[in-house]
Amino acid sequence: MGHRFMTADVARPGVPKVSICIPAYEAERHLQATLDSVLAQNYDDFEVVIVDNNSSDRTGDIVASLHDKRVRVIRNATTLPIVDNFNWAVEQSRGDYVKLLCADDTLEPDCIAAQVRVMDANPGVVLVAIRTDFIDEVGDLLRPAKGLRGINGRQSAQRTIRQVVRSGTNPIGPPVAALFRRAEFDKCGGFRGGLLFPLELDLWVRLLQHGDFFGLTETLASFRICAGTVTALTSSRSQLAQMIEFARRLTNNPRWRISTGDRLVGLVNAFDKQLRRDVLYLMSSARSARRRRTHGGGASLEAQDSSSRRVESAHGKGKFNGIRNFN
Structure with missing residues (x-):
């Protein structure tokens, strides 16, 4: 699918300042919690754009139950690959x-207001x-206040990119951590x-070709680590190889x-951070297994996880709960 990005105008009457874009695919397990956190923001000038990527579960029912004028829902006729669907979601935005926001992460009430300021x-x-907490499938804390090491406050693009390379990971954070200007998104493609x-x-990195970075040290979002995401289904060797190759390209x-x-x-x-990622996923998986044994819900939850893996394998596209790449 070709995408024609249109640059946002300034102070257009009736157009929100912020667009919160949520690409959702087979997202019934956590989507309601995500939406609840978005609609509870202590900031009013925003819209929510939900793109249901042709889900076959209850994702459509959940978004159909919303009655909030700030929410727009778009359903894809076919399931798009992750890159196309992310771009399609942002293309539908009207805000500056x-x-x-991936469909299993959550925001604190002050998140949007703080980043807009x-x-x-x-x-x-x-x-x-911003910094983010890492949580497991049911929202229990795994690791607190992660991100932004060495890049707090306003930073030049060059210094930020240097820290990206030195970190061996993503110190800026996942999509839930970031707020960016639509005009610069359009410029970088x-x-x-x-x-x-x-x-x-x-x-x-490509956004930073057009301006500076700001690391806001408040912890204002949660990043969920669970089965059925691209990272959970990508081998450690592949993750590490891709990060090393990415750093090589920046260096060159x-x-x-x-x-x-x-x-x-x-x-x-990079090797150290890969090990940390693996440990967090093992912790999350172990907690889920323990809950299944304790509450007797093993068959149902195992079926959900197995179904997620079959969907990912069949489509090669990944659930649109995001790429789990973090420091």
């Missing part, structure tokens, strides 16, 4: 600022990110394929002035 006060900033695991990090771009020393530090950290 955009947050793409940063954007409004800093016209040269194109991307602002949106999400693109190639390396799927660092999908959002690739976008963050003279614009970012990345040294050999930066690259070597990042290579060491």
